[in-house]
Amino acid sequence: MLKTRSIGLNIAGVPLLNNISISCPKGTVTALMGPNGAGKTSLLRVISGEYKASQGTVDINGRGANDWARPEIAKFMAVLPQSSTLDFAFTAEEVVALSRTPHNTGLSRDLEIISSALSMVDASYLADRSFVKLSGGEKQRVHLARVLAQIWEHCENQSSDGGILLLDEPSASFDLAHQIMLIEIVQKISTAGVTVIMVMHDLNLAAKCADQLVFMNSGECTAMGTVPELLTSEMIRKVYSVNAEVGLHPVDGTPLIII
Amino acid sequence: MRLLRPKVCLLLLMALLPVTIVLGLMTGPLFISWADMWLILTGSGIANAQDTLVVEIIRLPRIILALLVGGILATCGALLQGLFRNPLADPALIGVSAGASVGASLVIVFGSLWFTNGVLLGLSAISMGAFLGALITSVIIFRLATGPRGTSVATMLLAGIAISALAGAATNTLGYLADNDMLRRMSLWQMGNLDGANWDRVGICGCAAILLAVLAPRESGALNAMLLGESEARHLGVNVEWLKRRLIIYSAIGVAISVAVAGVIAFVGLMIPHLIRLLVGPDHRHLIPLSAIAGAILLIAADTLARIVIAPAELPVGVVTAILGAPFFLWLLVLQRGRS
Numbered sequence: 001m002l003k004t005r006s007i008g009l010n011i012a013g014v015p016l017l018n019n020i021s022i023s024c025p026k027g028t029v030t031a032l033m034g035p036n037g038a039g040k041t042s043l044l045r046v047i048s049g050e051y052k053a054s055q056g057t058v059d060i061n062g063r064g065a066n067d068w069a070r071p072e073i074a075k076f077m078a079v080l081p082q083s084s085t086l087d088f089a090f091t092a093e094e095v096v097a098l099s100r101t102p103h104n105t106g107l108s109r110d111l112e113i114i115s116s117a118l119s120m121v122d123a124s125y126l127a128d129r130s131f132v133k134l135s136g137g138e139k140q141r142v143h144l145a146r147v148l149a150q151i152w153e154h155c156e157n158q159s160s161d162g163g164i165l166l167l168d169e170p171s172a173s174f175d176l177a178h179q180i181m182l183i184e185i186v187q188k189i190s191t192a193g194v195t196v197i198m199v200m201h202d203l204n205l206a207a208k209c210a211d212q213l214v215f216m217n218s219g220e221c222t223a224m225g226t227v228p229e230l231l232t233s234e235m236i237r238k239v240y241s242v243n244a245e246v247g248l249h250p251v252d253g254t255p256l257i258i259i
Numbered sequence: 260m261r262l263l264r265p266k267v268c269l270l271l272l273m274a275l276l277p278v279t280i281v282l283g284l285m286t287g288p289l290f291i292s293w294a295d296m297w298l299i300l301t302g303s304g305i306a307n308a309q310d311t312l313v314v315e316i317i318r319l320p321r322i323i324l325a326l327l328v329g330g331i332l333a334t335c336g337a338l339l340q341g342l343f344r345n346p347l348a349d350p351a352l353i354g355v356s357a358g359a360s361v362g363a364s365l366v367i368v369f370g371s372l373w374f375t376n377g378v379l380l381g382l383s384a385i386s387m388g389a390f391l392g393a394l395i396t397s398v399i400i401f402r403l404a405t406g407p408r409g410t411s412v413a414t415m416l417l418a419g420i421a422i423s424a425l426a427g428a429a430t431n432t433l434g435y436l437a438d439n440d441m442l443r444r445m446s447l448w449q450m451g452n453l454d455g456a457n458w459d460r461v462g463i464c465g466c467a468a469i470l471l472a473v474l475a476p477r478e479s480g481a482l483n484a485m486l487l488g489e490s491e492a493r494h495l496g497v498n499v500e501w502l503k504r505r506l507i508i509y510s511a512i513g514v515a516i517s518v519a520v521a522g523v524i525a526f527v528g529l530m531i532p533h534l535i536r537l538l539v540g541p542d543h544r545h546l547i548p549l550s551a552i553a554g555a556i557l558l559i560a561a562d563t564l565a566r567i568v569i570a571p572a573e574l575p576v577g578v579v580t581a582i583l584g585a586p587f588f589l590w591l592l593v594l595q596r597g598r599s
Binding site for chain 1: 345346491496542
């Protein structure tokens with residue numbers, strides 16, 4: 001469960017976010033969309049506590065974000081940044097193992113979780129490889145395994161409060177098969193009660209797995225609603241100034257954007 | 260890619276350490292044979308009295324000091340490299356060593372005016388000057404780099420470079436004012452030397468070493484998370500601001516004390532953690548203790564060499580670590596370039 005109430009953000013006098021109120025119930029998938037510089041990543045950073053909102057508040061599992069202690073919040077909320085640099089030659093397995101820092105579950109349980117998380121993102125074969133030598137997509141998959149392992153207890157079973165996963169363009173460096181894998185993972189963990197908020201550029205991918213779309217533009221929330229409500233030619237023209245046709249997927253009936 | 264398992268590496272280093280210590284005790288202008296050494300170490304009364312004196316009064320404190328300083332420098336190097344997320348960081352980089360030089364040079368040049376018998380706790384006035392210089396520089400750099408949004412590591416590096424330049428200018432100005440004898444002492448001190456070793460210095464250094472040995476390993480998990488990035492570490496529940504402060508304080512104390520007792524010894528803090536990382540990987544749970552032991556071994560060995568290459572005179576140990584360290588480090592860089 002995650003709520004933002006009229007979030008505003010100014011950094012060095014530049015307004016980045018203005019009056020953003022979104023509500024993400026437990027176990028739902030929210031896709032943040034919009035043109036570059038719309039404020040999607042900034043909003044994600046306010047939610048994750050990296051930026052302090054200039055106005056408004058963030059509620060996480062019923063408590064103000066500031067009332068949570070960092071180590072406590074790290075047990076159920078994980079964040080996958082757009083990109084990160086790691087110049088030290090950890091193996092992929094060791095990178096995933098870092099996710100268990102906030103937990104005290106013991107080595108054998110941690111190893112079990114690490115190996116399950118790696119296999120979930122199709123990266124078991126990378127376990128002993130040096131992280132710095134992996135390709136971009138492989139690195140991102142290992143990081144995905146890392147954030148999944150961080151909130152693994154919530155991904156596996158229904159928990160009372162549910163985990164929270166924030167993903168910033170998780171599919172950007174994935175090939176087609178791994179984009180599908182990502183959707184399946186997101187669907188699977190949200191069914192288990194994890195609240196997922198992700199920044200996405202691929203409308204079709206978002207249409208397949210999001211319960212809720214949030215369109216942003218110049219730091220404001222332009223529209224919020226379900227996929228069928230919002231994925232229309234008018235909306236795409238309004239947000240992106242692009243003419244696109246919206247059809248229906250011949251098999252599963254989800255909206256299909258044709259450009 | 261990983262050359263050794265951490266346990267194997269630990270065993271090797273633990274085996275190497277006593278060997279280095281005993282070789283160090285045996286070697287010097289007065290060579291003591293294995294047999295005589297054994298007699299002295301086992302404390303049997305039949306050992307040569309002169310040999311025993313040389314070992315107990317001169318060589319033992321010096322070797323223990325080398326052990327402690329080497330361990331402290333390597334540990335501080337590992338902490339700073341983790342903090343800066345840069346395998347090339349070292350105490351000299353953030354200006355602490357340069358600040359210590361200014362402090363020491365000030366005392367060398369003007370000390371005779373202020374102190375008649377400048378000895379406190381076994382530290383000479385010069386050492387006190389170095390300690391204060393190192394500590395003051397650390398505080399200045401930390402203050403410069405800390406803004407309302409936390410401590411910026413990049414600013415700290417740049418501030419360190421600027422402060423080093425400033426401190427270098429100050430030291431040079433002092434050198435201009437100094438007479439020949441002062442100049443010689445300044446340059447000797449800047450090259451690092453363990454010949455002032457005594458039990459008081461060992462005691463002071465020992466306190467710093469124990470402090471680091473207790474506190475530094477506790478930060479291993481947080482340091483590992485820090486390697487991912489500051490915000491990633493924050494998302495893993497690490498209080499990054501406090502971690503940075505603690506690491507800066509630990510390394511400032513460690514470097515300040517080791518510089519105070521032994522002068523500026525280059526390359527140990529840079530090279531040892533780098534080498535250990537190549538052997539066992541970057542995990543700080545192994546890196547910190549293994550670096551400490553390896554640093555101790557390296558400095559004892561370097562000091563032993565320093566005492567014998569131009570015997571009966573001595574080379575400054577900092578010169579030996581630089582002569583050994585710099586080419587070794589370049590070789591590592593070339594090796595890595597070839598691999599990636």
